[in-house]
Every structure is written in structure tokens, then in C-alpha cells.
Amino acid sequence: MDLNFTAEELAFRDEVRTWVRAHLPQDIAHKVHNDLRLTKDDLQRWARILGKKGWHGYGWPKEFGGPGWNAVQKHLFEEECALAGAPRIVPFGPVMVAPVIMAFGTPEQHRRFLPGIMSGEVWWSQGYSEPGSGSDLASLKTRAERKGDKYIVNGQKTWTTLGQYGDWIFCLVRTDTSGKPQTGISFLLIDMKSPGITVRPIITLDGEHEVNEVFFDNVEVPAENLVGEENKGWTYAKYLLAHERTNIADVNRAKRELERLKRIAKAERSGGRPLIDDLRFRDQIAQLEVDIVALEMMVLRVLSAERGGKKALDVAALLKIRGSEIQQRYTELMMLAAGPYALPFIYEAMEAGWQGDYVGAMHCAPLASTYFNMRKTTIYGGSNEVQRNIVAQMTLGV
């Protein structure tokens, strides 16, 4: 047992750190550190920089052009990116669909789709959720009927994050209604420029356009875009879910945001004195700090087990629950720190370089919006209620 990283791991970290700090555009880092609005261009610029280095698919094995890092190296990369103020890598391409294509796709599909994902050129979206299916994902209804060498897709997806930028979308579609809901689902890759696709924005309660509805009206999809076998899509979707284990906790971002919380609590004043010196508020931060350390230790335990090739600890559901609760808590505390100065809603004040007068200070502008936005984290990706079901199931055995 040893808490410290090995010399090799530390050398790796230094290498990554140096490279990230040298290549992450400062205007983007500024936005991330101050929670200002990121544009499509910001996200894609960073994706392309990573892609050029071969790190956009940082979790990929070498055979598919990835760096072939182990679990600890991946974690260190994520940490360095987070602490430097890099935007989160939009996961739908490199983290979600790519591993499925690698594992179940044809060599032709590998050649066709993976390079564009690694380079950051092709923007992927996820088409899982539907209006009627929430926690009950298997109840999805979007149909794909095989007609010759094509599928004809009809239906509707929703909560498609950043789908307004999407070039391609990977979808779970129903190809068979005869058996159990899980058995008739297929995994389809769909060009979003296909006729019959309409993307409609969903505005969230913070006023942002982050998610979308995607409508499919007799959309023709070449049969070669089917991944794996027809009606086996549920298996692939579960594989995808199991693939992402630790980053789900987002503990690196939590560490960065805790630092921001402390900066805010130093800048804000209560009765003329720095808020961070107010024992009551300070203790809230201390509790959060303990929570983050505990979460990080849990993540490190998983990484150590994974790197060792041992049976991974089955705590992905716990990491999702705790990670999302902590995300919500730090956004809540930042908002509470600003107090009345978190109340104004000035849409433009969340743009970098806004020339208007901030109410209070620049750091106050996005706090409430982010707090509202973060309510999603305990809902999406399998709600925390579903996660608790999973933990109970594993623990009780029934």
C-alpha cells in the first residue's frame, strides 16, 4: 500500500502538465476558471489541439491510434486538464461511441469513423433518451425499419446535449417489438445532415441552450451504419455504460471548483470582513473539502485496482451519486457565498470580455445559473435513484 504515485507516474504527470499548460488557449482557460460561457468554437479548438497530439481519444488503446494509457495515466491526464482550466472533453465521440465502434464495429467502420473522432473534426451526439423513456431507457420507441440496404428511422430523441452542433448521432433504435423491450434494440450511427432530421432546442431553467430534441421523420440510414448485430444494441449500450468508471465522479473538476469557491469566499465580504473568515461559512467549505478528499480516495482505489488488472471495485454507481452530489454542493456554496449578488440574471455578463458593469463582481454573474444548471447532474446519466437501486441490488443480491 502506498498513497504516492510512482516515479514514472510523476514523470508522466509532469509531461502532461507541461504540454497542457503550453497548449491550452488562455482565453479558454479564462472562461473555464471563471465559469463563463463556452462556444462551440472553444470546445472544438481544444478538441483539435488534443487531436493533433493524439490525446483527444485519450482513453483509446494504441491499436486504434490512442496513447494506450492505463487507468492511472488517464486519471492524471484528466486531472491536469481540469486543474489547468481545460473544458471537459465532449464525451459523445471519443469517450462514448468510439469504444463501442472499436469493440463491436467492423474494420470499415473503424477506418471511417475513428479518425474524425480522434481529430476532433466530427462532432458526435448521443441519441438515447426519449420523451417517454427516462429512467426506463429500454422502453424507447424510435423505430428503425429495414428496407433493403437502408433503415428508415422514425421517432424522437430528447435531452441531446449540444446536439445543435452535431455532425453525427449514435442512436438506440427499436428494430423489433416482439420480445422483451431490451431485446429489440439496435445501435445505429446516423448522419445528422440526413433529410428528415430536425433539431429543436430545449432551453433549460438557466436560460441556456444546451440540450435538444431530435426528430426523425423517415430518415434513411444506410444499413452499413449499424454497429454490431441487429437487436443487440442494448448489450452495446451497457458496455458503453460500464466503460466509463471513474471520471464519472469528476473529482478533478471538484478540486478545481473548490479552489474557486475559496477564491470567491475570500473576495466576498460579510459585515466588511472576508467571508472565508466567517466560521459558519468556512466550516461548510471544510466539510466539502473532506467530502472531496474522500471521493478522491475512492477514485484512487478504483484506479489502483484497474491498473493492477484486478477485478475492478464495483463502485461506479457510488461514484456517480457522490460525484453529482458534490457538484451540486459546490455550486450551491458558491451561490450562497455571493448571497444577494447571485440574484441578478444578466445573460451577457456570462460572456468573456463583457464590457458592462457587473453587479457585485464578475465572479458573481454565473453562480446562480450554474447552480440551477447543475440540478441535472443527479438526474441524467441514470438518476441517482436508479443508481441507488443498482447499489442495493448489488449489495442485497436480489
Add this chain to the structure above:
Amino acid sequence: MDLNFTAEELAFRDEVRTWVRAHLPQDIAHKVHNDLRLTKDDLQRWARILGKKGWHGYGWPKEFGGPGWNAVQKHLFEEECALAGAPRIVPFGPVMVAPVIMAFGTPEQHRRFLPGIMSGEVWWSQGYSEPGSGSDLASLKTRAERKGDKYIVNGQKTWTTLGQYGDWIFCLVRTDTSGKPQTGISFLLIDMKSPGITVRPIITLDGEHEVNEVFFDNVEVPAENLVGEENKGWTYAKYLLAHERTNIADVNRAKRELERLKRIAKAERSGGRPLIDDLRFRDQIAQLEVDIVALEMMVLRVLSAERGGKKALDVAALLKIRGSEIQQRYTELMMLAAGPYALPFIYEAMEAGWQGDYVGAMHCAPLASTYFNMRKTTIYGGSNEVQRNIVAQMTLGV
């Protein structure tokens, strides 16, 4: 709307206060205020004093020899008793079985049982729970077979509080197994001196003998001891449950114990200074104070509605949940206040007048035991999980 009591109510309170302070034996009050062990004699002495005044059945209507107080007067009586340091009235006789006998018993049963309850002479116990039935009370199995003018009772009851002192016990017994579980239950009054009854102590985790198992081995019970109709016992049990509405929250005791908590926090020292001046601990007390005020307001709302004869607020389940949580919280805080000095377990130190050396101080001796003991409050009387089921049922309508 008016938060204040009326002049008549205040006069009533003064009268009760004067009487209670004059008649409550000081040795008993000393034990209550210091959470020392109460004997059967303590409880019964106070019951007899109340009985002589006609207040042991303080909730009874005048026609049965009670004072005929309204809901607010009952509350004021409870409050004065609690604040003066009176022990809780053992509820099984005057509060639980008596109203059932009044409502469903025969005139003969009224004459036979009620006077002994009012006077405090006859100690009643409750025979509801069984080893197999917890939250699922209706699954009870103790059988009573009618043989001529007698019932023959066989089975086992458990969690019989203070049953070791019991003269009589009221039981739910199964007289019919043919229909739904609820339909074959009868309400029987049983002389605990009957042959075939065995009372076996259950020692609780604080080392006390407070509850018992009661075994029935071919116990003969005269048929005239059946209350109401055979197989209607479930109805009477529900009536009994609905009868006690607000005292379930025990807010008056909470107020008294909050005072004790503050006394302890003043006496205990942290780093040489009074613990109550430690902001962190003090804030915990402040939060509890808010919780108690809110609970009291909720109780007062119910009382006001009941006194006005309006449809009572349906919050009994909420009062049970909140009241028990608060009971647990103040015992927890008292234990935490003493810290390491709550650790010693000296059984005799919880007796009034013990001549040994206390570890720390007398007030430290019972704190952990009471904390352990109070875990029962969220379990008994319908566990808080069952109460939440009830609230949800009422709210959701299904």
C-alpha cells in the same frame, strides 16, 4: 388568528401549574430532571396523586369521571407536567385502553375497569406486537379460541413495555383465520395473574429492563372480557391509534430536555471554556431550538383546529416522525456535549442518591444510555418508515 392563549386558558394553566408544583413529589421531579432511573413506585405514586385529583385520566370526558378538558387544556396540562419534571403518565391504562373501553365496552366493563385506571391502582400493559409482526401488525398470530364462556389464549406478545408491573393487559388476538388478516382480530382484556401467563424480560441495549415478552399458554379468559364484538378488534385498535394525536410529538418534553441540554452545555467545558460558548456546538443547539419551535407550532395548529371542532389537520404521522427525530437529536447532543465523559457505563450512577464517585459529573452518567434507549422512538408506535408510507398515501391519494 392569534398566537396567544385566551385569558381563560391562561387561568387554567396557572391553576394546573400551581397544583402540579404543589403535588409532584420533589424526589420524583429530581429524577426526571436529571434523567435518573424511575421505579415502579415512582410512577405509581404520581399516578395515584393524579388519580385522587381525577387527572390521571386527564383526557377523559366528564361522563366517565374525567375532567372533560378540550384539546388545548389537555395540552396545557401535559406541558405543565413535563416542565415541572413529572414522569410521563404510563399511557396503557388511561390513554390507550380506557378510551376503547369507553367507546366500545359495555356499561359493566365501564364500571369494572375505568375506576381502577383513573385511580392509578391498576397497572395496564399493551399486548399488540408479536415476534413475527412488526410493522405488519395485522399478521399477528396469538390465538383465542372460544370455549363456552371462555376464550383460551395461546401465543406470544413482545415489546410489552413495563409489562413486568402489569396487573392487566389488553391484547389483540386472532379469533378467526378465514378472511383477510385484519378481519379476524379481537380485542381482549386479560388478567395478568391468570395461570399460563409468563412474563420474560427483554434487556435493551442500554442494559435496562423496560420491555418484555409475554407468553400465553392455554390462558383462560372470561368471555365477558371481550371488548365490543368478536373479530372487530382491528377497528378498535385503529380507533385507539387515531385517539392520540398531538402528545405523540412530545414537544413539551422536548422543551424541558432542551433546557437540560443547555444546562449541560454550560457545565461542560471545552479547552477550559463553557461548551455553550463554542460556536460550533452552540449552533447545533440553535438548530434544535428552531426545530422544536416549528414542531410546537405544528402541534398548536392541530390543537386549535381540534378545540374549534373543525376537521383536525391530518398531521399525526408527521408529528410522530418529527417528534421522534427531535427526541433522538437532543439525546444525541447531550451525549456529544459530555463527549468522553459520556463513555463510562456505571449502572448504579443512574440511581438517585448514589454515593459513588461520578466520572465527570452526575449529569454525564445517563447520557449515553438514554441515547441508546431513544433509538426505539423511530421504531415503535409504527416505525417512521410506516409513518412515511401513511403520509405519502394521504398525499398522493393512492
Add this chain to the structure above:
Amino acid sequence: MDFDFSDDQEQLRDAVKKWVSKAYDFERRRNIVKSGGFSRDAWGEMAELGLMGLAVPEAHGGMGFGPVEAMVVMEELGRGIVLEPYAAVSLVATSGLAAYGSAEVQSAWLPRIAEGSALVVLAHQEREARHVLRHVKTRATESKGQWRVNGAKSVVPVGDQADAFLVPARVSGADDEAQGIALFLVERGAAGVATRGYALQDGSRAAEVSFSDSPATLLAGPADGLKALEAMVDVAIAAQCAQAVGAMDQLFAITVDYLNTRKQFGVPIGTFQALRHRVADMKMQLELARSMSYYATLKLGEPHELRRRAISQAKVQLGQSMRYVGQQSIQLHGGIGVTDEYIAGHYFKHLTCLELSFGDTLHHLGEVSERMQDTAGVFA
């Protein structure tokens, strides 16, 4: 002890409730948000209902009603998450004017408030104060019988449209001294007054207001200024508590309805025990909040120290309830709860704003802690 509403109070409630449900639906509210967060039309309609003069003394054209009537109105406005600053003008500022205004000041402003033609609001928030009321940097000086105010106030309700502000300003002492604070009335049109309006998170209207040698009328001198401010803030908190109860009541009803309707795995999600227990916990928070809202209102007439403690106790409970009911309502809705087009999120945002205003939960817990007595309870 009596928690019944009188027939008059019930009628008042019905009138407000009817107006809210008929005239202030989600669509109209959304349009008001889009057009800046304050509607003169809606204000006029509320005035027609007689609401503006509710707390104005009869001598000045009002009805002279008390805190209970105010609570009734606020509950119903909360139920409809009405954006207009009714409490700020007709309860808070009105109470300050009625208690501290000279006969002249009262005659000048109270009748206009009662008829709905004047907006007067408290402007007290300062940048370095956070929730500490005695921290006042804004300064007032007198010269030749004329007071002038210098300083800046934040997040003033409808600050860019108000006719006048009630302004705590310091005439002596250090920034956070309790002594030396006086209360002034400053007209928006006065020299040196600048405002910058914006929307709040819940869509309502507020502004930054600054004063540069602005002429001011003294209402309460340095001996009374802080007490006057505290009294107005307590009126505001009691009103907020009622408003929050109305909003939570409605949001809870919306959520319960959703649980009974929305199906997953072939059954309404309201059949899942884990969610049912959440409903029970929300109901608990709602009823505790309602109880403490009554408490706040009924304690408004108590002596200063008792009133302040009671109000802080109430805000602690309300703050905790608002956060729990708000967050859990969103959670139980799932995805639709975080969309702008669905109503639940707007209640949540409104409740969040209420929690952050006039001292948050932790602040008021500190107040309770500092004011702790040996005894406790409603009558302690």
C-alpha cells in the same frame, strides 16, 4: 390561541387567488419576464383589488390591515409566483413610512401608494455587508438644513422604476457600528440619483442605485435608524415566509400531480416507495414551513428583541424548507424539471431567490444562536 382565518380574511384570500389564477397565468408571467419583469398593468389590477392600501392607515386612504392579512395576500401571490414587488412597496416601505414618516411625508406618499400610483422601496443592500444590516457605508451629511446622501445600494426591487427609496445611511461611526445609522427618503428623480436595472434570477425586476450628494428627507435619526431598518426587514421576511409557503404549496401540488401521472416501467412513478418517502419528507418541510410562517407573522408585533429572534427562527426553517422542497421537486420531475418551458423550474428559481434575500439560512441560524435563551419554545 387560534389559527383560524376570519371570514374577511378568507374573502381577501379568495379575491387574490381568483385574480392570480385568472389574470396571472404562466403565459402572462412569461411575457412580463420578457418585457423586463414588472408590469404596470398587473400593478394596476392589484391596486384595483385594493391590495396596495392593505397596510396603509385608513387616514391615508388605506385599509389599515395587519400582518395576518398581509400573510394571506402573500401566500396567494406566492402561489402564482407573481413578479411584482407587492411586499417591497405595500408592506415593507409602507411600514417604514407609517412608523417613521412625518405627517407631511406620510401625506405625500401613503395615499399614492394606496392607490397604486407610487412605488416606494427599501434600498439597503450594500456590497460589503452581505446579510449584516448594521454594515452601512452609505453616508449622509447635513448642511444648511438639507441632508444629502452619498453611496450605492444593490438589488433594489424595481429600483429603476421606483418613485422613491427608503435609504439607510450613516451619519456617524465606523462602517459596521450599530450606532449612527439614520433612515432617509430619496426620490429617484432627485439630483445625483442613478439607477441601472436588470432582471433577477426569478424574472423579477431590480436595480443598482447610487446616490451622489442626493438631497434626502430624514425619516429616522441615528438613534432609531437601525431599528427602523430591522423592523422593515422583519416585515419583509415575514412576507417572504408567506410567499414561500404559497409557492411551495403550489410546487408541491404540481409535483404530486406529476408523480401520479408520469409512468416509468409501466406504472406511475408515484408508486415507487423511495419517491413516496421523498413526498412525505417534502410534506413535512412544507408543514413545518407553514407553521413557522404563521409564527413569523404572529410575532411581528412583539418587542424588538423577541421579534428579531422569532423572525430569524422562522427564516431558518423556511430557508431549509425552500431549499429542500425546491430541489426535490426538480429531482422528482427528472428532465422536464430543468426545462424553461415547464413551470416547476420557475418556482424553484423563485424559492432560491427568496432564500438568498434578507439573510440566508446560515445567517439566521447564527442570529438564533446569538440570541439563545435558557428556555425555548413558542412562548419563551
Add this chain to the structure above:
Amino acid sequence: MDFDFSDDQEQLRDAVKKWVSKAYDFERRRNIVKSGGFSRDAWGEMAELGLMGLAVPEAHGGMGFGPVEAMVVMEELGRGIVLEPYAAVSLVATSGLAAYGSAEVQSAWLPRIAEGSALVVLAHQEREARHVLRHVKTRATESKGQWRVNGAKSVVPVGDQADAFLVPARVSGADDEAQGIALFLVERGAAGVATRGYALQDGSRAAEVSFSDSPATLLAGPADGLKALEAMVDVAIAAQCAQAVGAMDQLFAITVDYLNTRKQFGVPIGTFQALRHRVADMKMQLELARSMSYYATLKLGEPHELRRRAISQAKVQLGQSMRYVGQQSIQLHGGIGVTDEYIAGHYFKHLTCLELSFGDTLHHLGEVSERMQDTAGVFA
């Protein structure tokens, strides 16, 4: 970074686990409680296993193992809620002796500890200190080359049977000054030492110990005394964390088993979703606790300030986990959970004792708060 146990560590765990499950069952434990809370026989058996010398340097007949081995042993002792003060003697006092004892003192005591024939324990709790270590009223004075101690210490593990005590005593300064505290060894048989034994809530043994001009051997002078005390307390807390993890692990397993067995309404109660989610929350607390127990152990070798902060962070998490897992285990058991004859309650009481020892959750949260840095995280 590596959280695997070595083969040797796994063998050590197996050995302790085997002894606990075979030789230290509930019945034997109950008998030890009845006979006072400490069994020389059990102590001897543990010594035979080689546990007593685990942390004793090899030069003194021990094995010179480190914190990870100690953690492994403590987890297994916790799993069996073993009453004997293994950590107090073989980890805490041993670490103090090894770090501060003269060669003579070490030779006199460490070999005897290693063979299980001597009980040496830290005696530090004072009546007005609560959890503040620097608050030391006990005084030590030197005269003619002989130190003598006056004062009283509370809740000393097996205090009435120990052979010697490690005693922090003040040689100068006010009661709560960080400076002026020295560390002494006082034999129980020395003049002026009086003890009064009693059982603790979990059935283990402790005593009040008082010193009246008792001759004492100086271990650490006033420049080091507080640091020595803090170092021993940190060893104790890390050991406690592991002990608590073992106890929680077992209690959780017992509870899960009960939920799968106990039927109500015709089905195992483990099928009720509200209880299932409770199980998930308990599992969460258990895994967070396990993580922070590792953290505490692996941080024991850090420099003073970093170590103290890490230990406090760990105790906050462990305290919260212990309370939650303990309370919820009882709740999920229902009635049987509060009986003396069933085992769950004994785990709950043990966990409660651990939470209250060496600083409770709120105390350590305060420590974390006071030691807060700009950055955060395991490596911060």
C-alpha cells in the same frame, strides 16, 4: 499509488480474522464484558499470535511493522468488536515509547509489551479539556532530579490494570497554552497513583487515574510534549478509523443479511425500495469511511501539520459514517436491534464510543476548518 495489500499483510489479516472468528465469538465477548471488560487470557492469545510486538522495533523483540499492518489488524479486531485495548498499548503507547523513550526506558518496556506481559497506556483526558489536547492542568515539577506529577486523567483504557501510563503534564504556562507540556511515564505502582476502574458503554475497561506527587520519568520535554501527545493521538485515530471500518463492515453485513431474511407483509423487508435506498446510503458511508481510513493510515508518516490535517479529515468522515451506519443498522433491524441479546446493538455502542473518543466529528471539522489551505485534495 497502490492499494493492494502484500501477501504478508494478507496472511496477517487471515491470522487475526481466524482468531477473532474462532476464539472471540459473541458468547466469549459477553463473558469478558461480565467479568469487567478485559481478559488477560485473550490478551495472551493475541500475544501468541505475535500481535503485541507488531509495532515494536525489532531491536526490542518486536516486528517493527508499520501503519498498514496496524490497520489490517485493527480492521479485523473491529470486525469482532474485540474489547482488549490493543491499539492503546501496542500502537499508541508503543509509538510514544519508541519515539521518545530513552534507551533505558525502551529496554525496560518495549520487550515486555512485545511479549504481552506489560500494559502501558496513554492517560491524557482531562475534565475541562474535552477534545482540546493542549488543555493540560496536570502539573509536573522537578526536584533533586526527580519529576513528580500531580493531577487526574479520565477514561484511561484498562487504567486500573495497566502497568504504566504515558502522562502529558504541564511544567509551565497556563492551562491551555500549547507550550510547557511534557510527557512522562508513571508506573501504576508508584507512590500517589490511585485508580478507579469501570466499564465503558461498549463493555470495555477504563479507569480514572490520579497522581499525587507521583514519581515520573521524563520522556519528552516541554518543547516536544504536545507534539508527542498529538502524534500518539493521531496513531490512535488512524487505528480507530480502521477498527471502525471493520466494525461497520461486519454490522453492515449483519444488517443486509437481516433484510434478506426478515419478512413483513409476506416478503423480505429487503424488497422495500425505501429500505433498499437506505442500504445504498449505508454502503456509500462505508466505502467513504474505508477510503478515509486508508488515507489516515497512509498519511501517518507525513510532516506534523499535514498529518494532523489528514487525520482530522479522516475522523470527520469516519465519525459521520459511524453514526449513520450505526443508527441505520438499528433502525433497519427494528425492535430486535435495540435488544441486548442481539449482536447489532453491541456494534452500534462500540461505534458510538469510537466516535466520541479522541475528538468527535464536530471537533475535527473545526480542525479541518482551521487548517484549510487554498488547494485541496489527497495530494494537496
